[in-house]
Amino acid sequence: MNPCEPSIVAHYRYAVTWSPEDEGFVATVAEFPSLSWLDADRFAALEGLDRLLRDVVADMCARNEVVPLPFAERQYSGNLKVRVPPERHRQLVIEAQEAGVSLNRYVNDLIAH
Structure with missing residues (x-):
């Protein structure tokens, strides 16, 4: 699978957890450990991270940077x-x-x- 295809973003390993320190839900994606999104609503946290990740992947592809494959797509x-x-x-x-x-x-x- 081409990691620059927009549909690839749905294949990453997302998680949404409650953060008592931040008093909100934190969405993370395992393949990009430096990215996260905080929101009071858990679904909004996931949607925010999804939008951010789409932008990051598009930017990496435009710069010819190596985009990590989703764990599910790796051999x-x-x-x-x-x-x-x-x-x-x-x-x-x-x-x-x-x-x-x-x-x-x-x-x-x-x-x-």
């Missing part, structure tokens, strides 16, 4: 490399052995729960 390999201290690695291997599964399956189960 994932399924490979996840995690660095842990050697002591933790050893402990995970022992726990996996005791559970009778591979280290990969053991860690995957830990992440899932």
Whole structure:
């Protein structure tokens, strides 16, 4: 998908939460962590952020800047490399052995729960 198509904005990961500090609803979009919109109405907060994001994406496209793809449009390999201290690695291997599964399956189960 072309990140400069106007319809792409609907594919981003939006969230609207109440902010006690601001006494209003804050709309955010995960792919653009520096953007937010505050409003007393939660729907207005989302609409405000949507308009802002459309302007930001259009401006980035006009400047030939790289526009982040929505998480939903990205391809994932399924490979996840995690660095842990050697002591933790050893402990995970022992726990996996005791559970009778591979280290990969053991860690995957830990992440899932």
